[in-house]
Amino acid sequence: MLPELKLAPLRYVLAILDSGGFHAAAKQLHRSQPAVSMAVRDLEERLGQPLFEKGGGKALLTPFGRWCEPRFRELVAHHDRVCRDALAIARQQRGRVDIAAVPSVASRLMPALLAGFLEAYPGIDISLQDGHSERVNEMVLKGEVELGITSLWLPDDTLRFDALLHDDIGVVCRDDHPLAQQNALHWRALKPYTLIRNGTSRLLEGSPAAELLTHSTLYISNMISLTAMLEAGIGVTTLPRLAFQEEHQRLRFIPLATPRLERRIGLLRRARQSLSPAADAMYGYLLTQLAGRISLKR
Amino acid sequence: MLPELKLAPLRYVLAILDSGGFHAAAKQLHRSQPAVSMAVRDLEERLGQPLFEKGGGKALLTPFGRWCEPRFRELVAHHDRVCRDALAIARQQRGRVDIAAVPSVASRLMPALLAGFLEAYPGIDISLQDGHSERVNEMVLKGEVELGITSLWLPDDTLRFDALLHDDIGVVCRDDHPLAQQNALHWRALKPYTLIRNGTSRLLEGSPAAELLTHSTLYISNMISLTAMLEAGIGVTTLPRLAFQEEHQRLRFIPLATPRLERRIGLLRRARQSLSPAADAMYGYLLTQLAGRISLKR
DNA sequence: GGAGCATGGTAAGTTTTTCTGATCATTTTA
DNA sequence: TAAAATGATCAGAAAAACTTACCATGCTCC
Numbered sequence: 001m002l003p004e005l006k007l008a009p010l011r012y013v014l015a016i017l018d019s020g021g022f023h024a025a026a027k028q029l030h031r032s033q034p035a036v037s038m039a040v041r042d043l044e045e046r047l048g049q050p051l052f053e054k055g056g057g058k059a060l061l062t063p064f065g066r067w068c069e070p071r072f073r074e075l076v077a078h079h080d081r082v083c084r085d086a087l088a089i090a091r092q093q094r095g096r097v098d099i100a101a102v103p104s105v106a107s108r109l110m111p112a113l114l115a116g117f118l119e120a121y122p123g124i125d126i127s128l129q130d131g132h133s134e135r136v137n138e139m140v141l142k143g144e145v146e147l148g149i150t151s152l153w154l155p156d157d158t159l160r161f162d163a164l165l166h167d168d169i170g171v172v173c174r175d176d177h178p179l180a181q182q183n184a185l186h187w188r189a190l191k192p193y194t195l196i197r198n199g200t201s202r203l204l205e206g207s208p209a210a211e212l213l214t215h216s217t218l219y220i221s222n223m224i225s226l227t228a229m230l231e232a233g234i235g236v237t238t239l240p241r242l243a244f245q246e247e248h249q250r251l252r253f254i255p256l257a258t259p260r261l262e263r264r265i266g267l268l269r270r271a272r273q274s275l276s277p278a279a280d281a282m283y284g285y286l287l288t289q290l291a292g293r294i295s296l297k298r
Numbered sequence: 299m300l301p302e303l304k305l306a307p308l309r310y311v312l313a314i315l316d317s318g319g320f321h322a323a324a325k326q327l328h329r330s331q332p333a334v335s336m337a338v339r340d341l342e343e344r345l346g347q348p349l350f351e352k353g354g355g356k357a358l359l360t361p362f363g364r365w366c367e368p369r370f371r372e373l374v375a376h377h378d379r380v381c382r383d384a385l386a387i388a389r390q391q392r393g394r395v396d397i398a399a400v401p402s403v404a405s406r407l408m409p410a411l412l413a414g415f416l417e418a419y420p421g422i423d424i425s426l427q428d429g430h431s432e433r434v435n436e437m438v439l440k441g442e443v444e445l446g447i448t449s450l451w452l453p454d455d456t457l458r459f460d461a462l463l464h465d466d467i468g469v470v471c472r473d474d475h476p477l478a479q480q481n482a483l484h485w486r487a488l489k490p491y492t493l494i495r496n497g498t499s500r501l502l503e504g505s506p507a508a509e510l511l512t513h514s515t516l517y518i519s520n521m522i523s524l525t526a527m528l529e530a531g532i533g534v535t536t537l538p539r540l541a542f543q544e545e546h547q548r549l550r551f552i553p554l555a556t557p558r559l560e561r562r563i564g565l566l567r568r569a570r571q572s573l574s575p576a577a578d579a580m581y582g583y584l585l586t587q588l589a590g591r592i593s594l595k596r
Numbered sequence: 597g598g599a600g601c602a603t604g605g606t607a608a609g610t611t612t613t614t615c616t617g618a619t620c621a622t623t624t625t626a
Numbered sequence: 627t628a629a630a631a632t633g634a635t636c637a638g639a640a641a642a643a644c645t646t647a648c649c650a651t652g653c654t655c656c
Contacts, residue, residue, distance in 0.1 A: 035615050049388040055570045063574035071380045082369045090347040272353045276361035
């Protein structure tokens with residue numbers, strides 16, 4: 001029923017109008033003049049009406065041609081717009097990534113990383129939200145974000161995990177605490193003191209130090225509150241080094257030596273689903289930026 | 299720079315999505331499955347990003363593909379819309395004709411003709427305006443209308459005239475006028491009476507009867523006023539038969555026998571300019587409808 | 597667990613489309 | 627009137643698109 005109007009002949013027609021003739025259009029299009037003539041004739045046959053006046057020497061539109069011209073222009077412009085946008089996205093010059101990260105990474109690592117990414121890929125919009133590791137996991141799984149930066153990953157067939165860095169677990173206490181002068185600790189050294197559990201405490205599970213958790217009666221999820229407790233000297237806690245905020249003058253971080261514990265922080269994405277070009281750019285960027293820094297030592 | 303996205307592959311992609319697979323799409327498109335596969339692969343290469351997930355068995359879009367789908371849909375729909383509209387116009391199923399006619403034709407002939415045209419070509423809009431013959435001539439010349447129906451045509455290189463019918467000139471007078479009982483008149487028979495000139499009086503110019511005009515002191519351009527004058531018995535006038543309104547019970551039309559005068563009524567159009575499809579339909583319709591009726595005898 | 601039936605991908609050859617180069621007929625320009 | 631420019635035409639060449647036949651893989655159902 002509907003003949004298929006190819007875009008090239010439409011361009012030919014527009015070029016003829018813009019350049020004022022078949023010959024000029026052919027040159028502009030890097031085609032031979034017969035190619036233009038034949039394409040136009042074919043188009044006219046498809047439509048069943050001539051577009052150009054046959055009489056005179058110059059290329060003049062018929063009334064039907066005049067009706068067609070603006071529509072052809074719009075259609076070609078529409079094509080070019082779609083094409084340009086698609087290419088910009090494909091080439092990672094535009095787009096959007098939604099990522100999620102655990103709070104420590106979001107606040108400690110992402111600022112510098114995102115600054116670099118924004119510079120390397122201007123035009124890509126970024127949305128970063130934080131959540132505890134299970135929440136990050138869930139957001140990736142449900143497709144709420146394309147990428148997650150998290151630890152504590154239970155092997156899952158539908159998710160893919162790329163390790164980025166290892167983060168040592170240690171003890172945090174006030175600088176006047178008896179443990180504060182140590183360089184490394186055995187877990188039993190903590191037994192005498194009040195242990196405040198927090199969202200990262202489950203990292204101790206499965207290790208000898210897990211016994212400490214059973215004797216702990218205080219759980220604080222919020223990091224601000226937790227540091228306030230520690231500054232008040234209420235007790236000590238365990239934290240990954242990255243989650244320890246160095247800005248606090250009176251708090252000290254002492255690595256656990258026995259058992260040596262660490263969390264693996266890595267990039268999470270859906271396994272059998274490719275990333276958007278923008279997310280792919282972010283993925284590659286994060287991998288290369290954090291490639292060398294297997295462990296966090298400062 | 300911009301790769302040319304042909305519409306066919308976009309349709310293939312949409313067909314794959316709508317039918318849920320390459321095979322089903324191929325059948326729906328009356329193509330072989332490899333043709334669809336190759337077209338999609340080519341499209342993906344042009345864009346630089348895959349549109350479909352390669353892993354699983356089913357055809358699933360990548361995030362990039364999901365971004366593309368609605369734009370492809372819109373673009374294809376836009377094409378089809380332009381295509382359909384252009385065809386409708388080319389096939390004279392839609393469109394618009396602007397025509398002009400001298401008042402006698404506009405009021406006596408056009409009603410029936412347009413009724414028939416509207417039935418034969420529903421969907422075509424018509425604009426009809428009337429004016430004296432010079433005005434019709436000018437409107438056609440300036441492109442204000444595509445077709446004119448007029449008499450009194452001075453040969454002109456840029457205009458083309460197709461004769462439609464001959465319209466006898468006669469004398470109109472009240473039924474109690476001395477001339478009213480005649481069947482045919484010699485121009486001299488008018489000399490004793492008051493002659494009212496009107497817009498068609500110049501048709502006498504160049505004939506022996508032109509002498510009558512020099513003795514006429516009354517000119518009425520408006521037809522309503524003119525008939526009122528005639529009904530009042532103020533005088534007689536000359537009119538083409540078509541311009542004589544038979545509805546007036548008290549007025550009579552007596553053909554001029556010597557000289558026998560007539561006006562040629564015909565279709566006027568620009569010479570070296572083709573018509574819009576709608577106007578072409580009107581042109582052909584008027585020619586065929588009025589082809590047999592060379593002269594008006596009732 | 598393997599036959600059978602889907603899925604989509606690959607390769608070689610054919611058909612269709614599109615383009616070129618040479619040439620022609622007209623019209624416009626100088 | 628000669629020269630230059632316009633677009634149209636045709637046969638053959640180049641390019642694109644398609645088809646048939648075949649392969650690899652994943653899923654379903656005895």
